Amino acid sequence: MADPHWLFGDQLGPGFLRPDARGGGPGRDSLVVMVEARSVFRRRRFHRAKAHLVLSAMRHRAAELGDRVRYVRADTYREGLREAVPTGPVTVHHPTSRAALALVNRLEQVRVLPARGFLVPHDAFASWADGREGHRLRQEDFYHWVRRTHGLLMDGEEPAGGRWNLDRDNREPPPAAASLGAPAPYRPREDDIDAEVRHDLDRWERAGEVSFVGRDGPRIFPATRREALAALRRFTGTRLAGFGPYEDAMLAGDPVMSHSLLSSSLNLGLLDPAECVERAEAAWRAGEAPLNSVEGFVRQVAGWREYVWQLYWHFGEDYRRRNALGHRAPLPEWFTELDADAVTARCLSTVLGQVRDTGWTHHIPRLMVLGSHALQQGWEPAALTDWFHRCFVDGYDWVMLPNVVGMSQYADGGRMTTKPYTSGGAYIDRMSDLCGPCAYRPGERSGERACPFTRGYWSFQHRHRALLAANPRTARAVSGLDRLADLDALLREERERGNRPP
Structure with missing residues (x-):
């Protein structure tokens, strides 16, 4: 009989239990091990809808596998694996995070197989x-x-x-x-497994074992x-x-x-x-x-x-600590709590509300609203990466680290992209219907009706003027600073606003 095979919670499709063309990988009669580790939810304050989706997917997969699976609910992965397979070898496909890979590499009984779920080895x-x-x-x-x-x-x-x-x-x-x-x-329909998951999450929260952010409405993924x-x-x-x-x-x-x-x-x-x-x-x-x-x-x-x-x-583990722009500001509480109602700027309030309610927005709100605002405000890239990881249903360490550090925050200094991705309110106005009813005006840089993104854009250009002037893709925008008659006013207003919700 083939060795037992361990499935992580993001390895749930049939391809993860199928032998490869040369007979490698789990056998068709392999015992399947799945571990639901409570410590995962204690380490990070995840979006409630994300926690629900992951647990629902794991428990549904276990139900499909029936007697073939040994499903263990434990405090940690190590404890769960020890309970499921006290002795003997276990196989697992290459995990999707560096932390998980380090864990399985420390376990002598575990043999790591090549990654699956991607086109390119x-x-x-x-x-x-x-x-x-x-x-x-x-x-x-x-x-x-x-x-x-x-x-x-x-x-x-x-x-x-x-x-x-x-x-x-x-x-x-x-x-x-x-x-x-x-x-x-x-749109899927919830079932008894979803009800059980919601009951367990409620119970863990009441007991103070875990804490979540965001809303857990009917499962939509x-x-x-x-x-x-x-x-x-x-x-x-x-x-x-x-x-x-x-x-x-x-x-x-x-x-x-x-x-x-x-x-x-x-x-x-x-x-x-x-x-x-x-x-x-x-x-x-x-x-x-x-x-x-x-x-x-x-x-x-x-x-x-x-x-x-x-x-x-x-890029390696050091990529996580890249901060080429020297951004150190902490993420404000209104942002980490997904408090969309505290925000006046309609674009940011709308997108933050979408994250709060569903744990999802598409790529442009992520990059040009959430990410752009964070870049303009100089928020710490590692903290922002963790926020995206926790608050999005599709967020995993491998997903968010390059997307946030490289693409969104330019914290790698250009290893991944040729310029920082940020804009004033004019871009949001052109590409959305979010600006019309807003209290702010995308064309105004200073004053009571100044758009936070327009003011933030020019403040960012000023703060990193030397770096951006040396980049052919941003030099022209930087030269525009010299034509702004209200530059001193907008910089003063940006300092006075601080990390208050815009």
């Missing part, structure tokens, strides 16, 4: 990156390589449609309507393979066609728009990235979705998601 990425050190590992180059290697959206040796990247077709501002009018996304496949079918069949043009737009009353909502299912291991991009490509080849929408989705999954996963391991 670690050794293949290492070969691609070899010789590129000293140069930026450009995401676009990586994306082209993945497309070629896996034959995704290719016509022979050339990209389908003649262009690799159709991003310029996917930057439309939102239509003049409260909603995009896209077909509704798939898949917790099973069946639900995840239904969500994938709904997206590719009815929503993918309208995804591309407005993927960077924001609507106050329609936070989902045409986005796939598949990230949590991918990151729980319920969906494999290959099946997602192949189904999307099939929709294009069948004439059911335009190329710009399909390419945009493929780029998110096969380009960006794979890139972030690889950089998490490639």
